[in-house]
Amino acid sequence: GAGVSQSPRYKVTKRGQDVALRCDPISGHVSLYWYRQALGQGPEFLTYFNYEAQQDKSGLPNDRFSAERPEGSISTLTIQRTEQRDSAMYRCASSLGGTGVFNEQFFGPGTRLTVL
Amino acid sequence: LAKTTQPISMDSYEGQEVNITCSHNNIATNDYITWYQQFPSQGPRFIIQGYKTKVTNEVASLFIPADRKSSTLSLPRVSLSDTAVYYCLVGGHATDSWGKLQFGAGTQVVVTP
Numbered sequence: 001g002a003g004v005s006q007s008p009r010y011k012v013t014k015r016g017q018d019v020a021l022r023c024d025p026i027s028g029h030v031s032l033y034w035y036r037q038a039l040g041q042g043p044e045f046l047t048y049f050n051y052e053a054q055q056d057k058s059g060l061p062n063d064r065f066s067a068e069r070p071e072g073s074i075s076t077l078t079i080q081r082t083e084q085r086d087s088a089m090y091r092c093a094s095s096l097g098g099t100g101v102f103n104e105q106f107f108g109p110g111t112r113l114t115v116l
Numbered sequence: 117l118a119k120t121t122q123p124i125s126m127d128s129y130e131g132q133e134v135n136i137t138c139s140h141n142n143i144a145t146n147d148y149i150t151w152y153q154q155f156p157s158q159g160p161r162f163i164i165q166g167y168k169t170k171v172t173n174e175v176a177s178l179f180i181p182a183d184r185k186s187s188t189l190s191l192p193r194v195s196l197s198d199t200a201v202y203y204c205l206v207g208g209h210a211t212d213s214w215g216k217l218q219f220g221a222g223t224q225v226v227v228t229p
Contacts, residue, residue: 042203042219091159107159
């Protein structure tokens with residue numbers, strides 16, 4: 001079956017522009033996660049959803065970052081007024097979800113964002 | 117979430133066993149130990165998870181001593197395709213912590229012929 005997909009795979013933008021990164025989770029997966037990964041580092045948690053509810057957004061760096069998942073499936077991570085320090089790989093993951101049960105997270109290929 | 121410490125890199129030859137030890141001195145009672153693997157240009161992939169003693173699957177074994185302050189991921193007879201970064205993560209089953217996988221820098225394993 002299809003895995004987690006992300007689009008675009010590569011995004012180059014100019015400083016000050018807004019960008020929207022899309023994540024399409026595995027069908028039926030309740031939980032969806034966003035991470036940011038700098039070169040040579042492990043993924044850094046940004047936020048996650050159960051269905052359409054944003055459960056934790058403590059990892060979002062500042063108020064220029066926001067995420068939504070309006071229908072409990074596809075999610076969009078939006079970065080407003082991009083800055084060069086926002087350049088990174090943005091990864092999305094999804095899991096079956098459920099309280100008290102280990103949920104393996106399945107990661108997508110990521111979106112490489114470059115802010116000039 | 118408990119902080120983890122693992123070696124930055126390890127080198128091995130094909131066919132050898134690779135053991136990566138992760139320290140997690142502040143592990144909580146309800147924390148599990150999970151390992152992910154990441155190949156270049158790909159997202160991380162779940163390898164194995166355990167709570168105590170030993171867990172084995174088709175890919176690896178995970179050894180956890182009684183005090184649970186460390187764990188060792190064992191990769192038997194590695195091949196070139198095992199070259200990757202391996203992450204040790206510690207977290208619990210509580211709803212408020214499962215979503216927040218906390219990755220460190222991981223261990224870069226390089227396998228050479």
